[in-house]
Amino acid sequence: MIKNSKVNSTDVAITKNDSPTKTINNGIELLGGISRFIGKEDKVFIKINLRAPSGFPVNVSIDSLRALIILCKDAGAKKIYVGGFPNYGVKTSTLNDTLGLKYYLEKLGAELIFLDDEELAPFSNIDINGKNIEYPTRVLESDKLIILNQVSVDPLFKCTLSLLNCYSLVSSKSQKIDKVIRSGKDYLLLDQFKQDLISHILDVFSIKKPCLVINDMFYFLEGAGPFIYKDSNLIRTSLVVSGSDAVAVDLITLNLLKIDLLSSEILLEARNRKLGITNGSEINLKGESLDDNKLIVNFSVYKLNEITINNTYLQTGRICSGCFKEAYYLLNFMKTHMTKDLKYIRTQSMLIGENPPEPDTVENIIVFGDCALTTTKNRDFRYIQVLKKDNIIKTVGDKVKKEKSSQKKPIVKEKVNKSIIELPGCPPDMLMSLNTILKYYGKTQAPNLSFYNALLNQFGYKESGKLMKKKGVTNDV
Amino acid sequence: MYNEDFRKNWFNILKFNSKVSIVENPRKLDEKVRIPLTPIQIDAFLLYNLFAVLYPRFISKQQNILDIIVSDFDIDNFVFGVYLYKTNKPGVHETVEILPNDLVGIKQENLGDMNEIFNKFQSSILKDHNVKVNSIRIIKKRGLDLINSHYGKISNSTNYDIFRSFLDLMQISINSNLIAMYPEPYILKFLRNNINLLEDIKLSSIFAFIEDLIPSFNILVATASNQLSFGVNLEKIESKTLKSDIKVKILPIEREDYELNSYGLLTDIKNAQQTFMVDNVFNINLNGILKFLSELFENEIPFDKEILRLLFQKFLYGIRGYDLHWSMYPKPKTFSTLIRFLMKLLGIDLNLKKLSHWAIPDYIFGLFDTFVGLNAKILLIITTSKKNNDINNQTPITLLLEIENGSLTKVKYITEKELFSGIDQESLDSIRFAYSERFGFITNILIINKNLIKSILNTFIFKFHKISMFSILKVLKMLRKPQFFQIYPEIPPYSLLKRKNSFFFLKDLLKIVIDKHNF
Ligand code: SF4
Numbered sequence: 001m002i003k004n005s006k007v008n009s010t011d012v013a014i015t016k017n018d019s020p021t022k023t024i025n026n027g028i029e030l031l032g033g034i035s036r037f038i039g040k041e042d043k044v045f046i047k048i049n050l051r052a053p054s055g056f057p058v059n060v061s062i063d064s065l066r067a068l069i070i071l072c073k074d075a076g077a078k079k080i081y082v083g084g085f086p087n088y089g090v091k092t093s094t095l096n097d098t099l100g101l102k103y104y105l106e107k108l109g110a111e112l113i114f115l116d117d118e119e120l121a122p123f124s125n126i127d128i129n130g131k132n133i134e135y136p137t138r139v140l141e142s143d144k145l146i147i148l149n150q151v152s153v154d155p156l157f158k159c160t161l162s163l164l165n166c167y168s169l170v171s172s173k174s175q176k177i178d179k180v181i182r183s184g185k186d187y188l189l190l191d192q193f194k195q196d197l198i199s200h201i202l203d204v205f206s207i208k209k210p211c212l213v214i215n216d217m218f219y220f221l222e223g224a225g226p227f228i229y230k231d232s233n234l235i236r237t238s239l240v241v242s243g244s245d246a247v248a249v250d251l252i253t254l255n256l257l258k259i260d261l262l263s264s265e266i267l268l269e270a271r272n273r274k275l276g277i278t279n280g281s282e283i284n285l286k287g288e289s290l291d292d293n294k295l296i297v298n299f300s301v302y303k304l305n306e307i308t309i310n311n312t313y314l315q316t317g318r319i320c321s322g323c324f325k326e327a328y329y330l331l332n333f334m335k336t337h338m339t340k341d342l343k344y345i346r347t348q349s350m351l352i353g354e355n356p357p358e359p360d361t362v363e364n365i366i367v368f369g370d371c372a373l374t375t376t377k378n379r380d381f382r383y384i385q386v387l388k389k390d391n392i393i394k395t396v397g398d399k400v401k402k403e404k405s406s407q408k409k410p411i412v413k414e415k416v417n418k419s420i421i422e423l424p425g426c427p428p429d430m431l432m433s434l435n436t437i438l439k440y441y442g443k444t445q446a447p448n449l450s451f452y453n454a455l456l457n458q459f460g461y462k463e464s465g466k467l468m469k470k471k472g473v474t475n476d477v
Numbered sequence: 478m479y480n481e482d483f484r485k486n487w488f489n490i491l492k493f494n495s496k497v498s499i500v501e502n503p504r505k506l507d508e509k510v511r512i513p514l515t516p517i518q519i520d521a522f523l524l525y526n527l528f529a530v531l532y533p534r535f536i537s538k539q540q541n542i543l544d545i546i547v548s549d550f551d552i553d554n555f556v557f558g559v560y561l562y563k564t565n566k567p568g569v570h571e572t573v574e575i576l577p578n579d580l581v582g583i584k585q586e587n588l589g590d591m592n593e594i595f596n597k598f599q600s601s602i603l604k605d606h607n608v609k610v611n612s613i614r615i616i617k618k619r620g621l622d623l624i625n626s627h628y629g630k631i632s633n634s635t636n637y638d639i640f641r642s643f644l645d646l647m648q649i650s651i652n653s654n655l656i657a658m659y660p661e662p663y664i665l666k667f668l669r670n671n672i673n674l675l676e677d678i679k680l681s682s683i684f685a686f687i688e689d690l691i692p693s694f695n696i697l698v699a700t701a702s703n704q705l706s707f708g709v710n711l712e713k714i715e716s717k718t719l720k721s722d723i724k725v726k727i728l729p730i731e732r733e734d735y736e737l738n739s740y741g742l743l744t745d746i747k748n749a750q751q752t753f754m755v756d757n758v759f760n761i762n763l764n765g766i767l768k769f770l771s772e773l774f775e776n777e778i779p780f781d782k783e784i785l786r787l788l789f790q791k792f793l794y795g796i797r798g799y800d801l802h803w804s805m806y807p808k809p810k811t812f813s814t815l816i817r818f819l820m821k822l823l824g825i826d827l828n829l830k831k832l833s834h835w836a837i838p839d840y841i842f843g844l845f846d847t848f849v850g851l852n853a854k855i856l857l858i859i860t861t862s863k864k865n866n867d868i869n870n871q872t873p874i875t876l877l878l879e880i881e882n883g884s885l886t887k888v889k890y891i892t893e894k895e896l897f898s899g900i901d902q903e904s905l906d907s908i909r910f911a912y913s914e915r916f917g918f919i920t921n922i923l924i925i926n927k928n929l930i931k932s933i934l935n936t937f938i939f940k941f942h943k944i945s946m947f948s949i950l951k952v953l954k955m956l957r958k959p960q961f962f963q964i965y966p967e968i969p970p971y972s973l974l975k976r977k978n979s980f981f982f983l984k985d986l987l988k989i990v991i992d993k994h995n996f
Contacts, residue, residue, distance in 0.1 A: 054848060054850065055853055056850040057850070057852070066913075098967070100966035103907075232851070234852065234882040336839075337844075340989065447985070447988035448989060458973060
């Protein structure tokens with residue numbers, strides 16, 4: 001583990017002001033000033049949220065970032081790098097095109113690092129807890145690491161903590177959690193996915209600890225997040241939490257949202273691994289009072305069927321956090337961007353998890369995730385009964401013989417139900433899922449999705465759908 | 478205290494209004510008055526009806542109004558005049574009674590509590606005159622002076638200048654609290670909150686800007702119902718030598734001359750075009766529009782996102798309700814089944830009666846929120862250069878739009894032209910940086926050429942009757958050209974528009990905005 005700060009402080013500042021810049025500056029001031037964190041000639045890496053080609057608060061607040069860069073410059077930093085891996089394998093260059101950050105940061109005296117460009121930003125292989133992690137050399141070689149984290153609701157961890165922010169110091173590929181079933185352990189019951197995810201997050205975090213962590217909750221995205229959806233709502237809390245211990249800063253952030261340590265699996269695990277301060281009494285709070293500033297916010301849903309979507313019926317079996325998270329994104333996407341499509345589709349069922357109940361109809365069934373796919377292989381809905389059409393010559397012959405058709409029993413034939421959209425993966429990939437769903441419904445039935453897909457294709461997501469057929473499509477990955 | 482013209486006209490209105498209830502057919506009185514604060518001559522009975530319908534809907538449903546003129550300063554004799562209007566019908570002012578200035582002792586500090594002032598006056602007048610006042614209007618002396626000076630302009634200015642002066646009067650009166658009403662009508666609150674969104678922007682400048690953009694036209698907006706039938710004739714006259722001007726006439730529509738269909742629309746709209754000698758007639762269902770406006774005014778500004786979505790839906794529902802909520806002459810080509818059928822053969826479905834009012838707002842808001850963000854600062858630069866969008870060429874109009882949680886919260890006029898000096902004006906990057914340093918991070922810069930705005934206005938409003946696949950394609954093609962439109966950084970929907978063939982883009986777009994099942 002690389003320690004990255006001369007500061008070994010239990011101080012956590014809660015600051016409140018009328019602009020993000022002032023609030024961040026006040027916080028650093030309360031912590032003893034920027035020179036306690038950044039020394040002259042330091043190379044500093046500022047890790048920001050750079051999730052998607054989207055606006056605030058999906059990505060960092062640029063005004064907050066500016067304030068931080070200016071502080072680092074004032075402290076005499078030699079180099080200031082800024083970066084982070086976007087989600088879903090989107091390239092930093094794509095984000096740069098939509099956000100126009102490179103020039104802006106250069107003018108401020110910082111450099112946007114394209115972490116996904118291996119030539120410009122090579123990796124180092126780090127072995128930690130039996131795992132080999134590809135970690136950006138640029139971050140390792142920086143004298144100081146700062147986390148500037150935009151806080152929003154999160155479907156798995158209630159809110160996007162700085163520890164989660166650290167996780168996107170590694171690529172989406174490296175973030176992927178492989179399904180490893182331990183003998184005698186029920187993967188789903190124990191939500192092994194989440195446990196592995198937490199362990200992985202903390203592994204990445206522990207490679208290089210930040211010297212300064214800023215949880216920027218001046219604006220907080222509640223309802224649905226951390227991407228922007230129809231149910232999202234941005235509230236102004238005017239609060240920022242900062243400190244040098246990421247775990248302590250996250251704990252205080254959760255406390256402000258009325259969540260205690262015991263309700264946060266990731267902080268409990270951080271406590272077990274002694275990665276930071278988790279005992280509230282050891283934290284030296286500065287600035288605003290914690291008790292006076294507690295917030296009442298709407299967190300994201302705990303159950304998928306709380307996301308009400310027109311004409312869509314969910315059947316959920318046993319699931320783990322992997323499918324929960326991706327289905328949460330997919331459902332919120334549908335609700336936000338597919339209003340018209342959902343009306344045209346008329347009805348669709350989505351089966352998620354192990355052994356989901358039977359769908360209500362035999363039409364438009366989305367089978368989401370490997371668990372749902374394998375446990376519904378031989379289900380009734382996979383087959384449909386159709387009336388067998390008579391041979392025309394035979395029918396005409398019968399008519400000539402004046403046989404009364406009503407006396408004949410209709411012949412029923414069982415056929416494979418092709419109105420099924422299979423979305424494999426553990427969990428399935430959101431963008432590939434959208435592509436598969438579009439292939440199934442087509443442009444006419446899903447004009448909204450078709451247009452959106454064309455937008456996404458500009459970012460280079462196109463390749464996925466080659467193996468898909470019009471009906472009964474499978475997203476083979 | 479009042480301008481003589483204003484006073485005379487106002488008394489004429491009162492005199493006429495008081496006659497209406499005693500004559501058998503007030504329509505036959507055939508008197509003309511001027512709409513207060515404007516140069517517009519109007520049939521006095523039409524004005525009576527306008528007051529009778531609009532005042533209770535937008536201002537106050539209650540009878541009896543009290544006007545109180547007060548000083549701008551905290552002086553001993555704070556009240557300069559008290560005028561009681563007893564109204565038989567809410568909003569229809571018939572008589573005015575001058576009450577003593579010291580009827581109720583009020584001071585400047587009392588203005589903060591309108592409820593108390595209202596109660597004091599109400600009980601005092603009830604006691605002394607046995608009239609229950611249900612609404613008070615407090616006008617500061619400066620407000621009255623502004624009205625008087627505005628009146629001075631009416632006789633010797635063009636309509637264009639008078640409208641600008643009227644808008645200035647309204648903005649100053651609302652911004653400086655020169656006029657207050659209790660109970661406060663929604664419309665006043667709505668206007669005040671909207672004006673507060675504007676920073677350093679005058680309504681009169683917006684009017685001048687729009688006036689400059691619109692082509693010459695001569696239209697009639699007609700509405701007819703059993704209660705109120707009238708037409709507003711708007712005409713923009715352009716001349717090569719003089720400055721263009723706008724003519725406004727408000728004319729009664731004789732119900733006997735026109736039949737209404739079951740939706741309250743004129744059956745023979747062509748007749749109206751000929752009678753009023755206009756190019757186009759827009760016939761609007763009055764109840765529908767009044768209902769929409771009432772709902773609009775009741776909302777808080779900035780609009781809640783959900784409310785905005787709903788209002789947008791209602792607006793689109795109104796548009797798609799051709800022959801139901803509105804109609805026009807000449808009839809838009811796109812409503813002809815044959816033309817639509819022919820366009821459909823090309824794969825273009827332009828049936829505006831099937832506008833997806835229920836889905837469009839969701840989709841647009843979803844895309845905007847996603848790609849621009851819930852909080853954003855957009856620098857809007859409107860250029861005038863005909864040849865290209867080079868902002869060096871002439872002084873562009875620069876506005877800063879601030880968006881918070883998806884709602885517009887401020888529109889600021891940027892006067893700091895010095896920001897342009899010393900920066901590389903060819904580079905949008907450098908413009909963005911310079912403005913970001915001054916106003917906070919600029920999310921996007923939007924550069925629009927006036928010619929593009931003109932084209933959009935022509936296509937979708939002034940030449941709506943000619944709207945076709947080709948006119949829309951022309952707008953789309955202009956949007957692709959940097960001399961007419963630029964967004965920096967480019968947002969994905971715009972990149973798509975630039976990359977894709979306009980025809981196919983339009984086809985896909987229409988699938989989103991028009992319902993599937995058509996004929
Ligand atoms: S398929 Fe989904 S529910 Fe099953 S183990 Fe994988 S992520 Fe979990």
